[in-house]
Amino acid sequence: MKIFNNQLHQLHRGQQEMYRGRLVDCHEVPQRLDHVLSELAKRPVGQLITPSTHLNLDAALRDVHTSDYLAFLSTAWEEWVKLSPDNANRDALPSVWPLPGMHAFRMDKPPVNFAAKLGQYAFDAGTPLMAGTWTAAREGAACAVAAAQALIAGEKATVALTRPPGHHAGAAYMGGYCFLNNAAIAAQYLRQHAMHRVAVLDIDYHHGNGTQSIFNDRPDIYTVSIHGDPLTEYPFFLGHADERGSGAGEGYNLNFPLPRGTQFETWYATLQRALQVISDFSPQALVVPLGLDTYEGDPISGFKLKSEHYLQVGRALASLRLPTVFTLEGGYAVSDFGINTVNVLEGYQYDSISP
Numbered sequence: 001m002k003i004f005n006n007q008l009h010q011l012h013r014g015q016q017e018m019y020r021g022r023l024v025d026c027h028e029v030p031q032r033l034d035h036v037l038s039e040l041a042k043r044p045v046g047q048l049i050t051p052s053t054h055l056n057l058d059a060a061l062r063d064v065h066t067s068d069y070l071a072f073l074s075t076a077w078e079e080w081v082k083l084s085p086d087n088a089n090r091d092a093l094p095s096v097w098p099l100p101g102m103h104a105f106r107m108d109k110p111p112v113n114f115a116a117k118l119g120q121y122a123f124d125a126g127t128p129l130m131a132g133t134w135t136a137a138r139e140g141a142a143c144a145v146a147a148a149q150a151l152i153a154g155e156k157a158t159v160a161l162t163r164p165p166g167h168h169a170g171a172a173y174m175g176g177y178c179f180l181n182n183a184a185i186a187a188q189y190l191r192q193h194a195m196h197r198v199a200v201l202d203i204d205y206h207h208g209n210g211t212q213s214i215f216n217d218r219p220d221i222y223t224v225s226i227h228g229d230p231l232t233e234y235p236f237f238l239g240h241a242d243e244r245g246s247g248a249g250e251g252y253n254l255n256f257p258l259p260r261g262t263q264f265e266t267w268y269a270t271l272q273r274a275l276q277v278i279s280d281f282s283p284q285a286l287v288v289p290l291g292l293d294t295y296e297g298d299p300i301s302g303f304k305l306k307s308e309h310y311l312q313v314g315r316a317l318a319s320l321r322l323p324t325v326f327t328l329e330g331g332y333a334v335s336d337f338g339i340n341t342v343n344v345l346e347g348y349q350y351d352s353i354s355p
């Protein structure tokens with residue numbers, strides 16, 4: 001198993017996120033990845049690799065994200081500091097948004113003011129952007145591209161070991177701690193350079209709204225997500241069971257919303273149903289946005305999986321016998337995050353080497 005490691009992730013280090021009317025400490029912290037690395041030092045399930053700087057990364061980013069969004073992200077920090085010199089010590093967070101009804105009538109006049117632009121490209125105030133965000137997120141996307149390339153070259157399973165996460169990011173928006181959609185970038189790369197059919201199975205606690213939206217009208221990338229019911233759980237505005245894709249993509253998205261409080265037995269039975277759907281699609285590769293916020297100890301989520309269950313999750317994913325890219329997503333019980341992540345990878349390895 002080749003594990004592509006984002007060594008620049010620490011450049012993204014948010015101070016605070018807006019939560020219920022006040023700023024609270026960020027959940028998505030650099031220490032998350034440190035815990036995975038220290039667990040991997042104890043249980044080396046694969047080799048750690050820094051992605052090459054010679055990838056055609058810009059093309060891979062443009063195949064998923066719009067060029068205006070990429071231009072926004074790459075200059076955002078500079079523009080934020082230009083608003084006021086004091087901003088240099090403060091993360092950028094949006095506070096004003098163009099709701100669909102408002103946006104529709106002045107699409108022809110995109111705002112020049114950066115605070116307004118931030119609202120145009122971000123769907124929540126929980127995703128701070130700072131000086132190192134673009135560099136860190138871009139290197140994470142490089143990990144995703146490298147993971148896809150290694151799969152094409154014949155690896156059975158590869159990992160984009162990175163943060164910030166990606167599955168909430170859409171073609172033209174950030175949110176949910178995500179900026180570039182690493183899973184979508186890997187899936188699109190696989191599709192474009194090698195495989196006819198790719199499946200995405202998102203097992204983060206939160207619905208993979210960005211990935212679903214990016215591939216919503218396409219039949220060649222089947223997106224499946226198991227997550228907390230959006231009626232009560234973030235990201236709220238997408239992720240219901242009746243969202244099946246549209247146009248040519250109709251029938252190629254499937255959501256499994258589950259109530260807050262769901263225990264492993266029910267979650268695992270749902271995973272088996274998702275695996276069957278994917279197997280029926282007969283994809284040539286699988287991308288797994290891997291969130292560990294389904295853990296019982298997660299501070300912002302509501303499922304009840306225990307650490308040992310993640311070994312079984314890894315084995316179940318391997319049972320598909322598909323070349324698989326994992327991208328690291330959420331998981332905020334920081335001190336157990338390394339154990340839980342490596343449990344999935346170890347479980348996967350165990351099943352893929354057994355007869």
Ligand code: Q9C
Binds near residue numbers: 019178
């Ligand atoms: N009380 C990922 O797991 N805040 N993003 C929710 C819940 C946003 C999660 C607050 C959660 C985003 C990648």
Ligand code: ZN
Binds near residue numbers: 204206291293330
């Ligand atoms: Zn999540």
